[in-house]
Amino acid sequence: MPQQLSSSPPCALTTGPMAKGTYKLSSTFGQRGGEFHRGIDLAAPRGTAIYAALDGKVVAAGEASGFGNWIVIDSNTANGLVSTVYGHMYNDGVFVKTGDIVKAGQHIAAVGSNGQSSGPHLHFELWQGGRLQNGKFVDPAPMLEQAAPTASQDALKMAHAIADCAVKPGAGLAAGKVPAEFVPWLLKGAADCPNSGITAPLLAGQVKAESNFRYGAALVTSSAGALGPAQFLPGTWETWKVDADNNGVADVHSIADAVVAQAHFMCKNWQDTSAGIKSGALIGDAVDLALAAYNAGFGAVQAAGGMPSGGDYTTQTRPYVRKIRDYEREFASTDFEALKSAGQQVDRESKVVQAAREYLGTAYFWGGGNIKGPTHGGFDAPGLATYVTYTSTGGSLTLPRTVQQQWTKGTEVTADRAKPGDLVFSEWNPNGIPRHVGIVISSGVMIHASTGDGKIVEAPIPADAKIRSIS
């Protein structure tokens, strides 16, 4: 029997797999003619754009029985591993390959009618726990309604959705960064606290902060009397002790017992801080507060209504939390790094749209505009490009002043690979030099300082344009 998930749904989708208005829901999730339909069908003309619904990594892209071609994307979400599955594309409608890191809203495929299909549509599935890992399929329809539509005006909403549905470390430990004897117990400890912020990299960071991975004779008992690699005080150990390696004794000095007990204690702290945040009794990040509780006691967190401050809390507890969150990043697998940079790309894109829209309708002024905004009350085309680029990169990229100079920057990308922030060059002179520049803000759409309109407007990307990615 197919399993339906009754517990909490996976993290909300960041975007819909297709732009609103481009499809019709033609078949729902559930029992269908003696079979269980594991996803939903979105009918649309052949070639209609399909977007990645979450940041993630492509773990399958190609032929699959019944699907014609499929794409499977694994995403590490706040609620654990989630896969999104896209089916029925033709060979020329699959734009990603296995191993690609994709971001939510990326154009990954085109609608087809390949495989067991009675007309062009996207068959879309959502799996909690992973498709290739034999997780559970869930109905994506409710999440589709909450997801930001895939359209430029929703890039900001998208960024907010990502904050809620951020890629979290925890997929795994980076190879070779944690002493090997700790690795299985860190993974077991994290597995004992599923769908939480208590991950193997976090626990590894905590062990580093507590004992720097020392144990046995190498570890001197601290002045406070804390013991073992997780630095348990004897009284606390009595509460949390566990015989994780089944050797007949719960030993505070054993890596296995100490790390798994640490994970269980952290899991309880995380549950308490999450509940406190939900009820409004606590303010802050559940993981930060769980770490503070490990260090200073949950009572201190409760009394402060969040992160404790003053005295030792300021000089000791707060630095302890910050340090561990830094270590957590260091210990997270490199796949996470790639996912994180994909997340930063989306963040940048929302800033592009924000910066560009800020001056929509502002006057065109020849020679106007710089990194700070309009000059003489307006922008010309390269002036606007300069402002948007500078602002959306947090000041790290300053373009030269003229279109001709800007044309020498970055690398050319094809239209289907263009992303917000890329520069759109057009109005070619006979020497193949552009006279005009705009900025991509969404698929097929740019914003530019238009001489024709006398102001800053959105416009379709011209057919003869060449696009350059400058970041």
Ligand SMILES: [Zn+2]
């Ligand atoms: Zn279907």
